[in-house]
Amino acid sequence: MKSLVRATIGILLVCGILMYTAHAMDTTTGKSGKNILTVYNWGEYIDPALLKKFEKETGIHVIYETFDSNEAMMTKIEQGGTNYDIAVPSEYAIEQMKERHLLKKIDHSKIPNLKNIDADFLNLDFDKKNEYSIPYFWGTVGIVYNTKLLKGYDFNSWNDLWDPSLKGKIILVDSAREVMGVGLNSMGKSLNSTDSDELNAATQKLIKMAPNVKAVIGDEVTQLMINGDAEAALTWSGQAADMMYENEDLTYSVPEEGSNLWFDNMVIPKTAKNIDGAHQFINFMLDPKVAAQNADYVGYSTPNKAAxxxxxxEVVDDERYYPSKEIRSKLHVYKNLGKEKIGEYNELFLKFKMSIR
Known part of the structure; x- marks a missing residue:
C-alpha cells in the first residue's frame, strides 16, 4: 500500500513539474496568454524602458523577439510556431501579409490615441482605412557621408556615387530593393519598376559602380561610419541619425532624383492570443509622451503629431529627418511587386554583388 501511495505521489509530483515547466516555457518561448504579450520587432527598434513601463501599467509581461528582415518575419508568422501578438512590418510586407491572411483586423475603438497620428500617415495605399496596421515609424533611404574624409561632396544626386574618385569608399546595405532602387532612381525610373529591360539596365549601371563599393553589409555599417572607417554609405535615415549622433563629421542626404519613403506599422498577426493586450500595447505606443521618448531613443521619424x-x-525642423511635403512628393513607397518580380530583383542584385571585387 505504501508503495502504491509513494508511486501515486511520485506521479503527481512529475505531473506538477511538467505543468510548471510547460507554463515556464509559455513565458519564455513566445507563447501568449492574457497576462503575456509577445512582440516581434526589428532589432533595437524600441526603448526597453517603455516595455518595463507598459508592464508596470498593465500587469502584462512582455516577451520581446527580433527579426532582421520582413521576409524572415513573415515566414515565421506563416509557420505559426510562435504566438506573436504584435509585429512591426514595412508597408509592402503588410500588403503581402493581407494577401496571405496573416493579419487580424484592428479595433479602432480600443485605440483612442489613434487621434494623435498625423492624417498624412493614415489611409495609405498599402492599407486603406488602416484596418490591419497602425503607424509606428517612417523615414527615407539616402546617403550618409563623412564631410572630413570627403571634402567637396554633397551627394545631391545618386549619380555622385559613380564618381571615379570614390573607388573603394562606398558601403551599400545588403538589400535588393534599396540597392536596385539606387540604379533605378539614378536613371529617373520608378522604384517599383516591373519592366525587365529597366531592371537589367539598372543592374548594368550598378555594375559600373562596383569599383567604388567597399562592401555590401548589414548593421555593421553603423560602427564603421562612426569610427571613420568608411567614407560614405547607403542607409536609412534613422540609422544615419544614430551615426551622426556619435560622429559630428557625418551628415545625411536624400538625392534630388528622389528615393524611398518607407513606413513601419504595428500589426496583430493571425498567431495572436492576447488580442486585448495587443490593442493596449498599440494604444500605449501612441501616447504622445511614449511616442516622443521612443522617437528620441530610436532616432527615426515619428508619425505622431502630438509627440x-x-x-x-532642432530635430523636428531638420529636413534630413522630417522632409517637407515638397521633398516628400519626390519620394516613393515600395509596392508589393509579387513573388516572381521580387525574385527577379534578388537575382539581379546577386549578379551585381558578384561583380564587386
Missing amino acids: LKLLDP
Missing part, C-alpha cells in the same frame, strides 16, 4: 511638440525643435 512632435515634445521633441527637440
Whole structure:
C-alpha cells in the first residue's frame, strides 16, 4: 500500500513539474496568454524602458523577439510556431501579409490615441482605412557621408556615387530593393519598376559602380561610419541619425532624383492570443509622451503629431529627418511587386554583388 501511495505521489509530483515547466516555457518561448504579450520587432527598434513601463501599467509581461528582415518575419508568422501578438512590418510586407491572411483586423475603438497620428500617415495605399496596421515609424533611404574624409561632396544626386574618385569608399546595405532602387532612381525610373529591360539596365549601371563599393553589409555599417572607417554609405535615415549622433563629421542626404519613403506599422498577426493586450500595447505606443521618448531613443521619424511638440525643435525642423511635403512628393513607397518580380530583383542584385571585387 505504501508503495502504491509513494508511486501515486511520485506521479503527481512529475505531473506538477511538467505543468510548471510547460507554463515556464509559455513565458519564455513566445507563447501568449492574457497576462503575456509577445512582440516581434526589428532589432533595437524600441526603448526597453517603455516595455518595463507598459508592464508596470498593465500587469502584462512582455516577451520581446527580433527579426532582421520582413521576409524572415513573415515566414515565421506563416509557420505559426510562435504566438506573436504584435509585429512591426514595412508597408509592402503588410500588403503581402493581407494577401496571405496573416493579419487580424484592428479595433479602432480600443485605440483612442489613434487621434494623435498625423492624417498624412493614415489611409495609405498599402492599407486603406488602416484596418490591419497602425503607424509606428517612417523615414527615407539616402546617403550618409563623412564631410572630413570627403571634402567637396554633397551627394545631391545618386549619380555622385559613380564618381571615379570614390573607388573603394562606398558601403551599400545588403538589400535588393534599396540597392536596385539606387540604379533605378539614378536613371529617373520608378522604384517599383516591373519592366525587365529597366531592371537589367539598372543592374548594368550598378555594375559600373562596383569599383567604388567597399562592401555590401548589414548593421555593421553603423560602427564603421562612426569610427571613420568608411567614407560614405547607403542607409536609412534613422540609422544615419544614430551615426551622426556619435560622429559630428557625418551628415545625411536624400538625392534630388528622389528615393524611398518607407513606413513601419504595428500589426496583430493571425498567431495572436492576447488580442486585448495587443490593442493596449498599440494604444500605449501612441501616447504622445511614449511616442516622443521612443522617437528620441530610436532616432527615426515619428508619425505622431502630438509627440512632435515634445521633441527637440532642432530635430523636428531638420529636413534630413522630417522632409517637407515638397521633398516628400519626390519620394516613393515600395509596392508589393509579387513573388516572381521580387525574385527577379534578388537575382539581379546577386549578379551585381558578384561583380564587386
